[in-house]
Amino acid sequence: MNESTKPAALPPLTGGKLALATLAVALATFMNVLDSSIANVAIPTIAGNLGVSVDEGTWVITLFAAANAISIPLTGWLTQRVGQIKLFVWAILLFVLSSWLCGIAPNLLVLLAARIVQGAVAGPLIPLSQAILLGSYPKEKSSTALALWAMTATVGPIAGPALGGWITDSYSWSWIFYINIPVGLFAAGVTWAIYRDRETPTKRLPIDKVGLLSLIAWVGSLQVMLDKGKDLDWFNSPVIIALTVFSLISFVFFLIWELTEKNPIIDLRLFAGRNFLGGTVAISVAYAVFFSNLVLLPQWMQEYLNYRSVDAGLVTAPLGIFAVLLAPVMARIMPKSDARVLATLAFLGFAGVFFMRSHYTTGVDTFTLVIPTLLQGIPTALFFVPLTAIILSGLPGDKIPAAAGLSNFARVFAGAVGTSLFSTGWNDRTILHHARLAEQSSVNNPTFVGGLDSLHSVLGGGTQQALAAFEHSLNAQAAMLGLNDIFWLSAVIFIVIIPLIWVTKPRKGGAGSAAAAGAH
Structure with missing residues (x-):
């Protein structure tokens, strides 16, 4: 085993260096989450320009999501092999390169190949951004780090549809990828300049090839099944049946192998921790409902209210107002509050918003659409930070990247599953x-x-x-x-999952501080 000799603990950053580092890490996070949704509204234009059908064009989203879902949980293992800072910077640079390749793609095949690379290298960015920010701030300011991370992670998917629609309508679809280049180069340059002397220790662990292949098998097949199920009429299609069976068998094999392997590619034993288990399940189910509705609402406005894609995006954009304004407030109240209470208030707020939406009519005006969206920003601000703090609380520093990667994988994958299920449910109820x-x-x-x-x-x-x-x-x-039924069900789900929050047990001194304890 070859381990680096750098110290495991480093002092937090201060002053202008901390502010600049936070900006760089936040921009890398924003670039990643923005790209997960910005292409959605451009698919018809991309398909038309490349001479393919819209159904073929949706593979641009499907393959990115599948590659991203596979790579996220590998963050912990890759961090131990490469080092936290090197992995983060290389991931940003490769993301920039793949974005450029997406923009210049002359045909669908090249675009899909570039999107696979882009999704794969994007995986470590979000969990590493959490770990890096927690290690940069003093323990007592860890809630500020989590609040800033949550702000960028929340605003990206909200801004994506509006920004993507505007760029596609005003310029060219290629520019939805080109905008990543200056942002990524700035983020990578600043991150390396500030953090290159703060690299984490590395270990030459053996590669769990069987675990990696089985992960690719079950996640990839399940992601394709979920994305293409509606188009192929679900289980009336032999393709969907075959993908489901293959995914299930691969998943069972993956679980058995990883739980018995000495050096697993993913540390599933993290789920033995009460806080990690309860917090991860709670945030995953909640995000599935949150993200699914974020997808369905603009789709309904475009299909049935005749909103342009950019206008539908602008109607959902106010969600980010309170999410941004309340970030510093969350940073102040988190150390003094029980994270479980804040998360419970968030879930109650979400339930109230979706209950308001369940009374929409076909004659709904823009003001009535915007008000619940604006109010939804309040529980959104209360949502990510407390649950993330609970998930990471009490973990040793070397486990933070793995835990952040695994919990983010569960959250993002739950979002994909939820979107597919809710979309199908809306279709069936309609x-x-x-x-x-x-x-x-x-x-x-x-x-x-x-x-x-x-x-x-x-x-x-x-x-x-x-x-x-x-x-x-x-x-x-x-x-x-049909959509009113989905809104009503969403409200009920948020009420039902509140007990999951109270399975956890935040430590004394604030969940935010507990989360950061291991990062130092």
């Missing part, structure tokens, strides 16, 4: 409501006949035109009722 509403569309129903006559007189066309207009209205109403 079909159900459409069938129920259509039952009333009979010539024996005087209300239906009267409505059809009114459409006929207003439109001035024939009966077929009136029927087409009625069908359009029926589809919009069914979709609205």
Whole structure:
């Protein structure tokens, strides 16, 4: 075993160096989370420019997500092999390179290959940013570090659709990737200049090849199954069935192998910790609901309210206002508060927001759409920081990158699973409501006949035109009722998972300080 001789503990940064370091690490985090959502609204444009179908274009999202999901939990092992700072800087530089390759891609094949690389190197950025920030701040200021991290991690997915829509409409889809280049080069340069003498110890651990291959097998196949399930009609497709069976077998094998391997690629024994288990499950389920609705809401506005992609993004953007404004407040109250109470208030706030949305109608105006979104920023600010502090509390410093990587993997993967399930649920509920509403569309129903006559007189066309207009209205109403069901279910889920928070046991002195204790 070859270990570096650098000290395990280093003093925190101070003054301007701390501020500049925080900015650099935050920009790397923002660049990563932004790229996970910025391409979503550009898929039709990308597909059209490259001469492929929209379904083929969605692989741009699918393969990035699959590669990212696989690499996130490898952060702990890679950190021990390479070193925290070198891994972070190299990940940023490779992210910049792959972003440039995405922008110049002449065809879909090159673009997909570049997105796989981009997703893979993006994996370590978020968990390492947590670990680096915690190691840069004094223990008593660790809540500030977590609050700043949460702010950038929250704003990225919110800003992504609006920024992606604006760039695509105003310039070219290539620029949604090119914007990463100056940001990434600045973040990498500043990080290396400040942190190169603060590298963590390394160990020449053997490579767990079997664990790595089984991880790639089950995560990759499950991610593709989730992303393509709706398009292929789920389990009516032999492809989806085959992917599901293969993923399940690979997952079981992976669990058995990693729990018995001396040097596992992922340390699953972290789940033996009460705080890590409870906090990770709570944040994963909550993020699944949070992120799924963040995807469905703009989609509904574009499909049924005729919002442009950039306008739909702007309606969701106010979510970030309170998330940013309350970050310094969270930094102050965290050391003096029970993280479980703050997280409980966040879940209650989310439940209230989704309950408000469950009363939307097809005639909803922009103001009514924006108000719950604006208010959602409050529980969002209370959401990430306390649960992240709980998850990382009490862990030794050498376990922080592995724990952050594994918990972020669970959160991000839960977001992918939740999005797929909620999207399918919305589709199924829409079909159900459409069938129920259509039952009333009979010539024996005087209300239906009267409505059809009114459409006929207003439109001035024939009966077929009136029927087409009625069908359009029926589809919009069914979709609205289906989405209301999703909003209501989301509110219920946030209430139901509150007990998960209270499984954990924050340490004395503030969860934020406990989380940072190991980082020093």
